Amino acid sequence: MTSGEITSVGTAGAAPEHVAGRGAWFKKLPVVHQVRQSVGLQRGMLIAGLVLTAVFVLVAVFAPLLAPYGWSQLRDLDGAFGAQQPPSAEHWFGTTVGGYDVLSRVVWGARTALLVVLVAVLSSIVVGVLLGLVSGYFGGWLDRVLVVVADAVYAFPSLLLAILLAIVISGGQSSMWGGILAAALSITVVFVPQYFRVVRAEVVRIKAEAFVDSARVLGTGHWRIMTRHVLRNSTRTLPLIVTLNASEAILTLAGLGFLGFGIEPTAAAEWGYDLQRSLADVTSGIWWTALFPGLAIVLAAMGMTLMGESLNDLADPRLRSRARSGQVAGAVAATAVGATSVEADPVEADPVETPEPKGDDA
Amino acid sequence: MASRSTAGSALGRYVLVRFLLIIPTVFILVTTVFVLMRATGDPITAALGGKLPPDQLAELIHAAGYDRPVIVQYWEYLTGIFSGDFGTTISDNRPVTEILTTYGTATLELAAYAILVALVLGVPFGMVSGYFRDRLPDAVLRILAILAYATPVFFAGLILKLVFSVWLGWFPVAGRVSTGGEITMQLEGAGSGFMLVDAISTGDPEVVLDVLSHAALPAIALGLLTAGVFLRLVRTNMIGTLGTGYIDAARSRGVKESRLVRKHAWRPALIPIITVAGMQVAMLLVGAVLTETTFEWRGLGFQLAEYLQARDFVAVQGIVVLMAVVVAVTNFLVDVLAALIDPRVRY
Numbered sequence: 001m002t003s004g005e006i007t008s009v010g011t012a013g014a015a016p017e018h019v020a021g022r023g024a025w026f027k028k029l030p031v032v033h034q035v036r037q038s039v040g041l042q043r044g045m046l047i048a049g050l051v052l053t054a055v056f057v058l059v060a061v062f063a064p065l066l067a068p069y070g071w072s073q074l075r076d077l078d079g080a081f082g083a084q085q086p087p088s089a090e091h092w093f094g095t096t097v098g099g100y101d102v103l104s105r106v107v108w109g110a111r112t113a114l115l116v117v118l119v120a121v122l123s124s125i126v127v128g129v130l131l132g133l134v135s136g137y138f139g140g141w142l143d144r145v146l147v148v149v150a151d152a153v154y155a156f157p158s159l160l161l162a163i164l165l166a167i168v169i170s171g172g173q174s175s176m177w178g179g180i181l182a183a184a185l186s187i188t189v190v191f192v193p194q195y196f197r198v199v200r201a202e203v204v205r206i207k208a209e210a211f212v213d214s215a216r217v218l219g220t221g222h223w224r225i226m227t228r229h230v231l232r233n234s235t236r237t238l239p240l241i242v243t244l245n246a247s248e249a250i251l252t253l254a255g256l257g258f259l260g261f262g263i264e265p266t267a268a269a270e271w272g273y274d275l276q277r278s279l280a281d282v283t284s285g286i287w288w289t290a291l292f293p294g295l296a297i298v299l300a301a302m303g304m305t306l307m308g309e310s311l312n313d314l315a316d317p318r319l320r321s322r323a324r325s326g327q328v329a330g331a332v333a334a335t336a337v338g339a340t341s342v343e344a345d346p347v348e349a350d351p352v353e354t355p356e357p358k359g360d361d362a
Numbered sequence: 363m364a365s366r367s368t369a370g371s372a373l374g375r376y377v378l379v380r381f382l383l384i385i386p387t388v389f390i391l392v393t394t395v396f397v398l399m400r401a402t403g404d405p406i407t408a409a410l411g412g413k414l415p416p417d418q419l420a421e422l423i424h425a426a427g428y429d430r431p432v433i434v435q436y437w438e439y440l441t442g443i444f445s446g447d448f449g450t451t452i453s454d455n456r457p458v459t460e461i462l463t464t465y466g467t468a469t470l471e472l473a474a475y476a477i478l479v480a481l482v483l484g485v486p487f488g489m490v491s492g493y494f495r496d497r498l499p500d501a502v503l504r505i506l507a508i509l510a511y512a513t514p515v516f517f518a519g520l521i522l523k524l525v526f527s528v529w530l531g532w533f534p535v536a537g538r539v540s541t542g543g544e545i546t547m548q549l550e551g552a553g554s555g556f557m558l559v560d561a562i563s564t565g566d567p568e569v570v571l572d573v574l575s576h577a578a579l580p581a582i583a584l585g586l587l588t589a590g591v592f593l594r595l596v597r598t599n600m601i602g603t604l605g606t607g608y609i610d611a612a613r614s615r616g617v618k619e620s621r622l623v624r625k626h627a628w629r630p631a632l633i634p635i636i637t638v639a640g641m642q643v644a645m646l647l648v649g650a651v652l653t654e655t656t657f658e659w660r661g662l663g664f665q666l667a668e669y670l671q672a673r674d675f676v677a678v679q680g681i682v683v684l685m686a687v688v689v690a691v692t693n694f695l696v697d698v699l700a701a702l703i704d705p706r707v708r709y
Contacts, residue, residue: 040496041496041500041501041504042496044501045504045505148386148387148390149390151387152386152387152390152391152394153390153394155387155391155644155686155689155690155693156391156394156644156686156689157644157645157647157648157685157686157689158644158648159648159651159652160647160648160651160682160685160686163670163678163682164395164398164399164678164682165398167398167399167675167678168398168399168401247512251512251514254514254516254517255514255516255648255652258514258516258652258655259651259652259655259667259670260667260670260671261670272514275514275516275517275520278520279520279655279656282520282523282524282528283523283528283535283536284528285524285528285529287524290517290520290521290524291521294513294514294517294520294521297513297514297517298509298512298513298514298517301512301513301514302508302509302512305508305511305512306508309504309508309594319598319601
C-alpha cells in the first residue's frame, strides 16, 4: 500500500460520510454501501450478483403467478401432459419422465430453494453468533469445548453431515415443510461453526479494547456489554459469509435432492431431485429435463457467489479496486475507513463507545 | 511456543500437538455419527422394516444386539473401530471394511485425477488473472471461476455427459473401464484397484486409453469445481506478491515481465495452495460422492448413494466415519507440510 492511499483514506475519508449524516442512512446499509464503494469490474460483479439474486427472489415470491401449472400437476383440461415431451408451446421447457411440466417445477423450485436458504441462514446466524459471543466473551472451559466441537464439525464433509441430519430429522423423505426444515436444519448445523469462529475471533479481539473496559468500570452489565458494545462491533464480516453460505445452501439442498434425500416431488418442487430423475434421460439424449433445473441452480448460486466475492474483495484492502486518482476522491475514501463500517460504527451519542477500535483512522 | 532453542524441536512439538488434536476431532466425529444414526432407531428396522413380519424383525434385532442399552452398543462400536471393525452391512451382509478397501481406491483415483485437472487449470489461469488484475482476461477468468464453483458437480457431469458422450460420442457414458478392458486386466491378474495402474501393468495401450477415456469426464467435472477455488486463491496471492517490494526491485533491475511472474511472484503465491488443497479434501470427497453417482463410477461415493437408497445405515455410518477420518488426517498432514515450508506457521 502506498502512502498516497493511506492519506486519502485517513483525511478525505471521514468527512463526506459524516456530512452526509443520517439523511442518507440507506447509503450505509450493507450492500448499498458497497455498491457505492465499488468501481469497475467489482461494481459490475456486485450488480450482476444483485440482479441475479433479485430475479431469483422475485421468481420465488411470484411463483404462483409465473408458473403455468402446479409443481405436481400431471394433466390439464386437454388431458395428461405425457412423459418426456420435448419443449413446445404448451410446455416451454418440456415435460419430465414423471409427466410434470419442467418450467413449472423450475419456477416452484425457486420458492423451495429460497425458503431453505432463508431458514438455514437465519437460524445459523442466530445460533452461531450467540454461541460465538458467549464463548468469546466468557472464555474458560466452555469456550475451549465449543472451539474443539466447532472445529470438528467444520472439518466434517458438509454434505455427509447434511445427509445424516436429513435421515434423523425426516427419515430421508418428507412433506414440503418437513423437507424444507430438514434440509435447512441440516445446512444450519454445517454453517453454525463458520459464524461461531468468525464472531468468536472478533469478540476475543474486541473485548480487550479500552472501551469495553470503560464500560465495565462504569458498571455496565455483561449482557449489555455483550450486545451493545461487543456484538455491534463484531458483525462486520457477516454479510460476506451470509451471501457465500446462501449459495452453498442452494448447492447443498440440490446435492441432498440429487442423492434422494430431498423433498418428495408431490410435496414441493426441488431442483436437485429433478436432476436426479433426469440422469437416465441424459443417456438417451433428452436434454431438457436436466438443463433447466440445473441452470436454475447455477444462476441462483452464481448470483449469490458473485455478491459474496465482490463483498469479499471490497472488505480486503489488498483486493479492493480503487478509482483512478482524480475520480471522486470522496466517494472512494468514504468507504475505506471502516471498509465495512455500518455495523462497526460506534453509536454517535454514546461517549463510552466513541473510541472506535479501528486502526486506519486513529 | 516456549521453546525456541532449535528449529527442530519447535517443529517436533508442533507436529505432536497437532497430532494429538486429531484424537478429539475423530472422537467427536465418530460420536456424532453414532448418535445421529441411532437417533433414528435401530438400523435393522430402518433397512428391513415393513419387508419382514414383526417377530422375525425382533429376532434379527436381538441377534445383532440392537436391543441392548445404547451405551453398551456405543462402547462396542468405539472399541470395534479401534480394532478395525466397522460392522457388517445389512442389505448385502458384507464387512464394511471390505467395502472400504474395495471401493476406496476408485474414489482415491478419481480424486487424484480431479486434483490434477484443478492444478493444471487453476494455477496458470490464476496467475494470468492476478497479473491482469481488473482487466479483460481477469474479468473473463473470474467469471468462469465463479461459474465453476456455482455449478453443482452433478450438473456439470450431466452436461459433459450429454455433450461429449451422448451427442458427440467421444467418451463412454459411464463406468471406469469397458468390459473388454476389464477382462484383459483380470487375465493379466492386475488387481491393485487403481484402474490406471492395472491398465499400464497389462502393457496394452488400448486398455490404458480405454481407462483414460472413462476417467476424463468425471475428472473434469470434479476438477472444475476445485479449479475455480484454486484460481481464485492463486489470483489473490499473486496480487499480494506482485505488490511487494522485491517485485518492484526485480522489475527495476530490468527483469522481464514473463520471468517476473514465472520466477519471482508465483512461489510465495503457491504456499497457501497447499493449505487450501488440504481443506479441499472434504469438498473433494463430497464432490466424489456426487460425481460417482452421475457417472456410475464404482467408488465409495457411488456405494454410499446405493446404501442410502437401501436405508442400510450401518454401511452409511462406516463410509461416513471413514471419510471423516480421512479428512482429519489429511488436515493434519497439510498443517505439518505447511509448517515445514513456512516457519511462521509453527509459532
